[in-house]
Amino acid sequence: MKRSTFRILFYIKRGNPKKNGNVVIMGRITIDGERSQFSTKLEINPTVWDNKSGKVKGNNAKAVSINNALDNFRGKATMHYNKQMDVNGYAHPEKIKNALFGLEEKSKTIMYYFNKFNEQYKSKVGAVVTRTTYLRYELAQKRLGEFMEETRKVKDMPYREITTVFLQDFYLFLRNKYKSGNNNAMKTIQHVRAVFFYIKNTGEHFADPFANFKISFEKIERSYLTKEELEILYNKKFGSERLERVRDVFLFCCYSGLSYSDLYNLTKEEIKTGIDGNLWIMDTRNKTGVPYKVRLLDIPVAILKKYEYLQEDGKLLPVISNQKMNEYLLEIANLCGINKKITCHVARHSFATLCLTEGMSIESVSKLLGHTKIKTTQIYARIIDRKLSDDMDQLAKRLKGPDPDCSTLAV
Numbered sequence: 001m002k003r004s005t006f007r008i009l010f011y012i013k014r015g016n017p018k019k020n021g022n023v024v025i026m027g028r029i030t031i032d033g034e035r036s037q038f039s040t041k042l043e044i045n046p047t048v049w050d051n052k053s054g055k056v057k058g059n060n061a062k063a064v065s066i067n068n069a070l071d072n073f074r075g076k077a078t079m080h081y082n083k084q085m086d087v088n089g090y091a092h093p094e095k096i097k098n099a100l101f102g103l104e105e106k107s108k109t110i111m112y113y114f115n116k117f118n119e120q121y122k123s124k125v126g127a128v129v130t131r132t133t134y135l136r137y138e139l140a141q142k143r144l145g146e147f148m149e150e151t152r153k154v155k156d157m158p159y160r161e162i163t164t165v166f167l168q169d170f171y172l173f174l175r176n177k178y179k180s181g182n183n184n185a186m187k188t189i190q191h192v193r194a195v196f197f198y199i200k201n202t203g204e205h206f207a208d209p210f211a212n213f214k215i216s217f218e219k220i221e222r223s224y225l226t227k228e229e230l231e232i233l234y235n236k237k238f239g240s241e242r243l244e245r246v247r248d249v250f251l252f253c254c255y256s257g258l259s260y261s262d263l264y265n266l267t268k269e270e271i272k273t274g275i276d277g278n279l280w281i282m283d284t285r286n287k288t289g290v291p292y293k294v295r296l297l298d299i300p301v302a303i304l305k306k307y308e309y310l311q312e313d314g315k316l317l318p319v320i321s322n323q324k325m326n327e328y329l330l331e332i333a334n335l336c337g338i339n340k341k342i343t344c345h346v347a348r349h350s351f352a353t354l355c356l357t358e359g360m361s362i363e364s365v366s367k368l369l370g371h372t373k374i375k376t377t378q379i380y381a382r383i384i385d386r387k388l389s390d391d392m393d394q395l396a397k398r399l400k401g402p403d404p405d406c407s408t409l410a411v
Helices: 061-088 093-100 110-122 131-152 164-177 182-201 227-235 241-254 260-264 298-306 322-336 344-357 362-369 374-380 385-398
Strands: 006-012 023-031 034-044 271-273 279-284 291-295
Touching: 006 061, 023 061, 023 093, 034 061, 034 093, 061 093, 110 131, 110 182, 131 164, 131 182, 164 182, 227 241, 227 322, 227 344, 241 260, 241 298, 241 322, 241 344, 291 362, 322 344, 344 362, 362 374
Parallel strands: none
Antiparallel strands: 006 023, 023 034, 271 279, 279 291
């Protein structure tokens, strides 16, 4: 790699003498034609200054002291130049000047940039991102702060000091202290990586600590309810009105594919009559802002009619908090003899799987769910064993040979 042209020289400001006749010695750093000037805060009588050498004339104590100080400036500037070239592949005179006076990293800490990132992200809430996602970044910042205090004994540190080993230690901290699973811990570190992308986009250059840190997620078996289990849930009689309402809301999601956040915000305005004369939910996903349309099947229509005019806040269904709903769903599963952990999101998985099981194309399912990529739909919607078996039966019929007893096959 070709080294840039680096030079540092010293000169005096002859045109601006002080009352005692002395002038200030200035420094100038030049790299590839770009310059940055600074005051050494040293002063001398202009008559003893040697322009050619950029030093004070003579061997007296004062001349030796000042010349040593100038050599020290020169040595430090050269050191910072070499460091920047080694780390970044280039150097800038202004950055070398800041490094000389300890100004370079004072405000460039990880928490400084995390705050800036979160401020910008917060401004997007409601427009292109959700409050839930924003709060995850705030939690990631909180966890990072706790990690630094407990393991590094500091509340903040320059972002350049964060290394691959730092990230590995942070991962283990999350796993051990908060009992986070691999995926949750990796997601938190992924949020930290987003901040480093932000830092890079501000024009900063640094050795990327994520270059040798692999963010990897384990494949999770996502739970869903089969068509038969949904029928059990639908036909179950509950002695509790509380459980009946939660069951109905959950079934609405199972047959519409709505996520909890989209369901929570559902009002009459989103229910529209389509060109086919049927009722459709037409809205944009709260999480991604992607438009989606899904036709209301008989069960969701019946559930809407059941709770029509019963809500006072303009909402269509009696939706309680996500946490409480998940708590009651565990109770419902137990009463129905369904040996699965049911949560609000299981309804979305169930809808996608049900659609595929009944022969709908994955492209159509993707549009119903409001996904931007088929790959995302493949995570949600699995083709269950019965569907696979049916497909193989159809294949067997199409490929059925002319001689079923195989008597004509060569032995």
